[in-house]
Amino acid sequence: MKRILFSMMFTVLFLAVPVAFGKTGSQIRVVATTRVLSSLISDIAGDLIDIYTIAPPKRDVHFVQPTPKDVLMTKKADVFIMTGGELEIWAGPLLDAAGNLALKENKKRVFDVSRGIEFLEIPTVLTRAEGDIHAFGNPHYWTDPRNVRIMIDNMAEQFGELYPEHAQMFRQNAGKLKTRLDEKMKLWEKRLMPWRGAGIVTYHKSWSYFAEWFGFNVIAEIEPKPGIPPGSKYLGELMKQIKENNVRVIIREPFQDRSAPSRIAQETGGEVLTLGQFPGAVSEAADYIGMMDHNVEMLAKAFETLGQQNNKRMK
Amino acid sequence: MRILFIIFLSLFSALALSSSGFANEMTLESFQQEMSRLQNLVVSLQSTLKDLTKTVEGQNEIIHRQSVRINALEGDKSFPAGSMSAPAGAPKLAGISQGFNPDIGLVASIEAKSTQSPEDGEGNDTIALKEAELSISQYVDPFSRLDSVIAFNDNLEEQNVDIEELYYTRWGLPLGVTAQIGKFRPKIGKANLLHSHQLDTAGYPLVIRDFFGEEGLASSGARLQTIIPNPWDVPFEVSAEVLRGNNGASFSGISRRPIFDTHLKTFINISENSQLELGGTVLFGDENPAVVTFEDDALGTEIPEAGQNKYGIKVFGADATFYWFLPESKVLKLQNEIYFQNRATHTRFDNQNPWGLYALLDFRFSKRWSVGLRYDHLQPLSIVGGSTEGVSPYLTFWQSEFADFRLQYSYTKPADDGTEPNHEVFLKANVLIGAHKHPVQ
Numbered sequence: 001m002k003r004i005l006f007s008m009m010f011t012v013l014f015l016a017v018p019v020a021f022g023k024t025g026s027q028i029r030v031v032a033t034t035r036v037l038s039s040l041i042s043d044i045a046g047d048l049i050d051i052y053t054i055a056p057p058k059r060d061v062h063f064v065q066p067t068p069k070d071v072l073m074t075k076k077a078d079v080f081i082m083t084g085g086e087l088e089i090w091a092g093p094l095l096d097a098a099g100n101l102a103l104k105e106n107k108k109r110v111f112d113v114s115r116g117i118e119f120l121e122i123p124t125v126l127t128r129a130e131g132d133i134h135a136f137g138n139p140h141y142w143t144d145p146r147n148v149r150i151m152i153d154n155m156a157e158q159f160g161e162l163y164p165e166h167a168q169m170f171r172q173n174a175g176k177l178k179t180r181l182d183e184k185m186k187l188w189e190k191r192l193m194p195w196r197g198a199g200i201v202t203y204h205k206s207w208s209y210f211a212e213w214f215g216f217n218v219i220a221e222i223e224p225k226p227g228i229p230p231g232s233k234y235l236g237e238l239m240k241q242i243k244e245n246n247v248r249v250i251i252r253e254p255f256q257d258r259s260a261p262s263r264i265a266q267e268t269g270g271e272v273l274t275l276g277q278f279p280g281a282v283s284e285a286a287d288y289i290g291m292m293d294h295n296v297e298m299l300a301k302a303f304e305t306l307g308q309q310n311n312k313r314m315k
Numbered sequence: 316m317r318i319l320f321i322i323f324l325s326l327f328s329a330l331a332l333s334s335s336g337f338a339n340e341m342t343l344e345s346f347q348q349e350m351s352r353l354q355n356l357v358v359s360l361q362s363t364l365k366d367l368t369k370t371v372e373g374q375n376e377i378i379h380r381q382s383v384r385i386n387a388l389e390g391d392k393s394f395p396a397g398s399m400s401a402p403a404g405a406p407k408l409a410g411i412s413q414g415f416n417p418d419i420g421l422v423a424s425i426e427a428k429s430t431q432s433p434e435d436g437e438g439n440d441t442i443a444l445k446e447a448e449l450s451i452s453q454y455v456d457p458f459s460r461l462d463s464v465i466a467f468n469d470n471l472e473e474q475n476v477d478i479e480e481l482y483y484t485r486w487g488l489p490l491g492v493t494a495q496i497g498k499f500r501p502k503i504g505k506a507n508l509l510h511s512h513q514l515d516t517a518g519y520p521l522v523i524r525d526f527f528g529e530e531g532l533a534s535s536g537a538r539l540q541t542i543i544p545n546p547w548d549v550p551f552e553v554s555a556e557v558l559r560g561n562n563g564a565s566f567s568g569i570s571r572r573p574i575f576d577t578h579l580k581t582f583i584n585i586s587e588n589s590q591l592e593l594g595g596t597v598l599f600g601d602e603n604p605a606v607v608t609f610e611d612d613a614l615g616t617e618i619p620e621a622g623q624n625k626y627g628i629k630v631f632g633a634d635a636t637f638y639w640f641l642p643e644s645k646v647l648k649l650q651n652e653i654y655f656q657n658r659a660t661h662t663r664f665d666n667q668n669p670w671g672l673y674a675l676l677d678f679r680f681s682k683r684w685s686v687g688l689r690y691d692h693l694q695p696l697s698i699v700g701g702s703t704e705g706v707s708p709y710l711t712f713w714q715s716e717f718a719d720f721r722l723q724y725s726y727t728k729p730a731d732d733g734t735e736p737n738h739e740v741f742l743k744a745n746v747l748i749g750a751h752k753h754p755v756q
Contacts, residue, residue, distance in 0.1 A: 056640070058587075060644055063716075067582055068582035069548070071755060072542050072543075072550040090755075093753070094755055096460065096755070097755035099487060104457055104486060104487065128748070227716060228715055229682045
């Protein structure tokens with residue numbers, strides 16, 4: 001028995017020893033839950049950080065199942081950044097599995113970037129009868145670039161507090177990023193201006209912030225309630241509503257079902273757009289600005305095409 | 316002179332009159348201008364007032380949202396530790412003191428079953444609440460948490476309450492080790508770690524049921540585990556467990572020695588959309604002490620008989636799980652486990668080298684539906700030379716993330732040649748309410 005006990009303990013200890021020597025290099029190891037966060041923090045902190053992202057951009061961020069690799073990287077992390085607002089319900093179990101005491105003891109190192117963001121659609125009553133709702137409100141706030149300015153400031157400030165020797169650089173880079181973003185926002189707004197106030201339909205309630213920023217009118221979602229797939233009766237009612245409101249643009253994300261939106265588009269003469277909420281969700285979107293470029297351009301082209309079709313019909 | 320005076324007076328009057336008319340004209344014009352200016356001012360003030368009203372309304376809305384959020388944050392006791400779970404209930408009820416309440420969830424598993432086997436203790440055509448799992452969990456302090464799963468069973472003969480799991484977890488021990496003590500499901504392969512409602516099929520694979528019990532192995536004990544950082548960032552998770560003896564079919568008996576279990580797992584990202592997880596398990600234990608005494612009925616004396624050598628039962632297992640993530644959230648999973656035993660004696664079971672495996676193919680082809688098939692092969696503990704074969708196709712309807720319904724058919728050919736094959740049909744519902752989170756596997 002002693003021999004077995006000894007050999008088991010020896011195995012654990014032998015394999016655990018490298019933990020003590022696991023910290024190599026001078027880069028700050030950052031684990032970000034999504035590609036939006038990685039994109040922004042990479043621009044702010046540059047080569048100072050070594051970034052690892054948990055959620056694959058083409059999958060549903062709500063239902064990520066952390067892998068042993070995610071656990072390992074979280075165990076090694078100096079800072080863990082998350083979107084917050086219950087977007088990443090898996091973040092708690094992941095942090096528990098990693099057991100990284102440096103993260104657990106210093107809450108500044110587990111960093112929720114949503115501070116100061118005004119959440120939309122905060123439920124007054126928490127009940128699953130309303131579907132997969134979030135207690136803090138709709139967590140997809142980064143689709144409004146005005147909120148991204150707040151996220152950038154939060155990241156620069158928090159990293160500045162954690163690493164004061166680089167605080168000035170973080171602030172400068174954040175400033176540059178915000179300038180780039182401001183310039184892009186003017187272009188995006190100009191590009192979409194002709195269709196301000198237009199009605200759209202989205203698959204999930206994940207474009208509310210985008211719509212509010214730009215002034216689109218989300219008339220309905222394909223999901224009857226958040227996270228609940230549509231039934232045929234609901235789809236029938238939805239199509240009637242779409243026709244009544246003359247809505248032509250239907251937005252889905254790559255991980256969402258294509259058949260229901262396609263059926264609706266076919267019946268109502270609309271067009272299904274596959275837009276991304278994370279860099280990498282669509283191949284054209286390498287970073288946050290690239291992703292927004294792609295989304296804005298797809299929408300503008302769709303409205304142009306549908307407008308031309310309308311004109312032809314009217315002639 | 317008088318004429319001059321009259322002329323002067325006339326001129327003066329005329330001038331006065333004309334001057335008075337001009338003045339009147341001037342007053343009216345300026346009055347009109349003033350009116351116009353005032354009208355503009357009123358319009359401007361109305362517009363400013365409208366803007367101010369809008370701003371105040373906006374601010375009130377923000378204050379309302381922020382106060383709701385503050386209430387919700389006060390209720391979310393796990394927020395600082397990174398867990399974003401909010402307990403079910405209105406945020407307005409989640410005050411500071413209630414925030415310390417643990418997360419509570421309940422899972423109900425109801426199963427209707429139609430079988431042919433006369434040996435089925437639950438009857439051939441039944442419906443039963445198989446299990447109600449009450450989970451209560453919370454952080455103890457910044458260094459640890461306590462998790463529990465209490466299972467209520469509505470068995471035919473008697474209703475039971477079992478502590479399925481209740482364990483304390485402490486992070487951040489030297490060398491990055493995490494320790495757990497209490498009762499838990501040991502790290503044996505893949506399926507044994509899961510609670511029954513988490514399984515893809517209606518029950519556990521045959522090899523798990525035969526080697527570790529109908530519900531798999533759950534035992535009191537202690538666990539040390541860590542995931543080893545390395546320069547290549549390849550995850551190697553290693554765990555070592557000491558479990559109470561006399562647990563699980565393979566180790567049951569009158570042993571007074573514990574079971575030792577070690578598990579090693581690694582993980583490979585084959586591509587952006589495919590993953591492979593590989594694991595190995597070794598368990599050592601026994602079922603009897605070296606010498607067992609029996610009371611001779613005729614003589615009334617204790618007769619010693621050879622029992623089992625220390626740690627005479629060795630179980631070796633391997634598991635491989637492949638995931639392929641397809642567009643539109645479709646997932647293909649192939650999960651396999653194989654176990655082999657080396658038993659020094661056959662005091663309780665005849666077979667000294669039982670072994671078994673299962674292969675499970677599961678395809679989630681939409682958000683609502685998944686389909687799968689499990690194949691089982693088993694040379695059981697109790698029969699030498701025969702093998703049990705099983706095939707179980709199933710279809711699952713996912714009503715939501717919190718309710719699923721499964722239809723499964725199982726064909727089982729018993730190891731004993733004299734017994735007829737069994738055909739079973741299951742209809743199982745798993746329904747979940749409250750806060751319910753599983754640890755990362």
